[in-house]
Amino acid sequence: MNFSSKLLENAVDAFASLPGIGRKTALRLVLHLVQQAPETSEEFADAIVKLRKNIKNCQVCHNLSDEPVCEICSNNRRDKSVLCVVEGIRDVMAIEETQQFRGLYHVLGGIISPIEGIGPNDLHIDSLIGRVQTGEVKELIMAISPTIEGDTTIFYISKKLRDLDLPVQLSTIARGVSFGGELEYADGLTLGRSIVSRIPYRKDE
Amino acid sequence: MNFSSKLLENAVDAFASLPGIGRKTALRLVLHLVQQAPETSEEFADAIVKLRKNIKNCQVCHNLSDEPVCEICSNNRRDKSVLCVVEGIRDVMAIEETQQFRGLYHVLGGIISPIEGIGPNDLHIDSLIGRVQTGEVKELIMAISPTIEGDTTIFYISKKLRDLDLPVQLSTIARGVSFGGELEYADGLTLGRSIVSRIPYRKDE
Numbered sequence: 001m002n003f004s005s006k007l008l009e010n011a012v013d014a015f016a017s018l019p020g021i022g023r024k025t026a027l028r029l030v031l032h033l034v035q036q037a038p039e040t041s042e043e044f045a046d047a048i049v050k051l052r053k054n055i056k057n058c059q060v061c062h063n064l065s066d067e068p069v070c071e072i073c074s075n076n077r078r079d080k081s082v083l084c085v086v087e088g089i090r091d092v093m094a095i096e097e098t099q100q101f102r103g104l105y106h107v108l109g110g111i112i113s114p115i116e117g118i119g120p121n122d123l124h125i126d127s128l129i130g131r132v133q134t135g136e137v138k139e140l141i142m143a144i145s146p147t148i149e150g151d152t153t154i155f156y157i158s159k160k161l162r163d164l165d166l167p168v169q170l171s172t173i174a175r176g177v178s179f180g181g182e183l184e185y186a187d188g189l190t191l192g193r194s195i196v197s198r199i200p201y202r203k204d205e
Numbered sequence: 206m207n208f209s210s211k212l213l214e215n216a217v218d219a220f221a222s223l224p225g226i227g228r229k230t231a232l233r234l235v236l237h238l239v240q241q242a243p244e245t246s247e248e249f250a251d252a253i254v255k256l257r258k259n260i261k262n263c264q265v266c267h268n269l270s271d272e273p274v275c276e277i278c279s280n281n282r283r284d285k286s287v288l289c290v291v292e293g294i295r296d297v298m299a300i301e302e303t304q305q306f307r308g309l310y311h312v313l314g315g316i317i318s319p320i321e322g323i324g325p326n327d328l329h330i331d332s333l334i335g336r337v338q339t340g341e342v343k344e345l346i347m348a349i350s351p352t353i354e355g356d357t358t359i360f361y362i363s364k365k366l367r368d369l370d371l372p373v374q375l376s377t378i379a380r381g382v383s384f385g386g387e388l389e390y391a392d393g394l395t396l397g398r399s400i401v402s403r404i405p406y407r408k409d410e
Contacts, residue, residue: 002301004276014252041257045250047219052246096207
């Protein structure tokens, strides 16, 4: 693109450096900001700088947090005996959105992936074991992607817990045909698993 | 979305206020910035604030510019006798990109649209007439969208020039079947116009 303005070019470059934003989209966003009041751009910039400067990882669960310990971990009304183990903070948000889980989380920061060079020591597994060792945790729900890497990660953690003789219940989230999903469009693996892990019918469901 | 962090929520809100950016995309962009070095976020924010604070509209052609008069208008090697009249600065960029035009521009800032409440006085038409009145301009190329509003705008300008008895050549950009376009897929209006405005065949083309 041919910019007659260096300022414009710099701002477009900044937006275009973000994932999934091309230069045409970047230009559209920048021109939008130019057409707004100067305060809009200042508030926009301010939100980003403040975030990057002050955001922390929760010391307990490694979720993103404004404080050293996140809102979820410091909430006394949550069940400290159940930990939901997830790959990243987006998973925490998705599960919180459901309002079906009242326990705490543990963010691994990824999953074991030899191809990408991610080993167990790159993940927050030691601190997970540490939390279990306090004796307060009764169950770990592994809400990890059902991939080879995910299964490897779950296996690694379960082995480590067994080796240390830690009596904690391990579970994985249920896999099956999604609500509103049609049987014929479900993939074979999911459909097969949903039959193997069938659940007794209850009238009140 | 359920954010455990106010800082994160503010940054996502900021991105989601941009046109075409939903909250899921906004979150993805924000998490990208969080994973980069703090300098990346600072440079990003800096580019936006500097742009909004220092960007000007060229006093001559109303294009966006870093200086009171833009690079194109202050370029002595450009032909000052031909003005290309466009709706917005994106049109300037698109035409500059072609490298086929060596004259100057005039950005109207929109087109006459009674439905959207945009009248001639909301556009930079008076300053266009003023530039023609200096006597330096020999031709105005109207590179305006071929819509009813666009045609109205062209008609308004041509009438104003005639009323003031300003002897300037008015032209519009050629309409026709685009290069690489197949005849059968061209819309009827375009195809019809391309036959009416046919051009003599030259061997060297």
